[in-house]
Amino acid sequence: MKVAVVTVGNELLAGRTTDTNATWLCKRLDDRGVVVDRVTTVPDRIADIARVVNEYRAEYDAVIVTGGLGPTHDDLTMDGVAAALGRSLEEHEAALAWLEEDGYSRDDLASGTTTLPAGARALHNEDGVAPGAAIENVYILPGVPSEMKTMFEAIAHEFEGTPTYRETVVAAEPESALLERIADLREGFDVAVGCYPGESVRIELESADEDAVEAAATWLRERVEPP
Known part of the structure; x- marks a missing residue:
C-alpha cells in the first residue's frame, strides 16, 4: 500500500x-x-x-x-x-x-x-x-x-501493507571509507541500504525478508569498525 x-x-x-x-x-x-x-x-x-x-x-x-x-x-x-x-x-x-x-x-x-x-x-x-x-x-x-x-x-x-524488517549497523568510520563495502553489500544481499552520517555512520538495512536483513547486518558488522 x-x-x-x-x-x-x-x-x-x-x-x-x-x-x-x-x-x-x-x-x-x-x-x-x-x-x-x-x-x-x-x-x-x-x-x-x-x-x-x-x-x-x-x-x-x-x-x-x-x-x-x-x-x-x-x-x-x-x-x-x-x-x-x-x-x-x-x-x-x-x-x-x-x-x-x-x-x-x-x-x-x-x-x-x-x-x-x-x-x-x-x-x-x-x-x-x-x-x-x-x-x-x-x-x-x-x-x-x-x-x-x-x-x-x-x-x-x-491502512495495511507488507511488514518491513530493519537492522541498524553503526560504524565509527567516515561514510566515504565505507563506499566499497556498501557496494558489495548491495550486490550480495537483497536489502535497501541507507547511510546517515553523524558522529558515527548509521547504516540502516531494510527488506520484507527478515532473514535477508539479519544476514546482511551480520555480514556488515563483521566488516566495519564499531564505535
Missing part, C-alpha cells in the same frame, strides 16, 4: 508551526507496513489543495490530508477536497448527531462545522469539534495533533 500525506496551512509554510503531524503519520504508517511516497505541504487555498489531492488520489492507494478543518475563513480543506472530487458540500447529519450526543446543539455550532463533501463518511472527532471525512481514497483529518492522532487510530486498520 502506497500513501501520500498532505498537510495544509499557511502557518506551516511560514515556519510558525512545526509540522509534527506528517512525521507522526509517516511513522505510524511505516509501522503498519505502508509506504509513504510523498509528503506535501500546501497553503490555505482551495485551488492548491484541489490540485495536489487530485494528482495524488490518482497515483496512490490513499491520500491523507491534515489541517484546515472547521468553520473559520481559512478552513478550506473540505472545499479543496470537494473540488478535487467534483463533489458539492452539504451538511452531514451523522456528524451533527455525534456532536449533539457530545452536548452541542445546532445553535452552538458555527455555520459550516458539519459541512462535508457529498457522499463522504464522517469521522468522529473524539477530542474536538470539527469532524473529519473519508471519501473514495481520500482521508481528511484535523490539524490539531491530538485530534489528528485520535482520529487516525480509529481508522488505522484501513
Whole structure:
C-alpha cells in the first residue's frame, strides 16, 4: 500500500508551526507496513489543495490530508477536497448527531462545522469539534495533533501493507571509507541500504525478508569498525 500525506496551512509554510503531524503519520504508517511516497505541504487555498489531492488520489492507494478543518475563513480543506472530487458540500447529519450526543446543539455550532463533501463518511472527532471525512481514497483529518492522532487510530486498520524488517549497523568510520563495502553489500544481499552520517555512520538495512536483513547486518558488522 502506497500513501501520500498532505498537510495544509499557511502557518506551516511560514515556519510558525512545526509540522509534527506528517512525521507522526509517516511513522505510524511505516509501522503498519505502508509506504509513504510523498509528503506535501500546501497553503490555505482551495485551488492548491484541489490540485495536489487530485494528482495524488490518482497515483496512490490513499491520500491523507491534515489541517484546515472547521468553520473559520481559512478552513478550506473540505472545499479543496470537494473540488478535487467534483463533489458539492452539504451538511452531514451523522456528524451533527455525534456532536449533539457530545452536548452541542445546532445553535452552538458555527455555520459550516458539519459541512462535508457529498457522499463522504464522517469521522468522529473524539477530542474536538470539527469532524473529519473519508471519501473514495481520500482521508481528511484535523490539524490539531491530538485530534489528528485520535482520529487516525480509529481508522488505522484501513491502512495495511507488507511488514518491513530493519537492522541498524553503526560504524565509527567516515561514510566515504565505507563506499566499497556498501557496494558489495548491495550486490550480495537483497536489502535497501541507507547511510546517515553523524558522529558515527548509521547504516540502516531494510527488506520484507527478515532473514535477508539479519544476514546482511551480520555480514556488515563483521566488516566495519564499531564505535
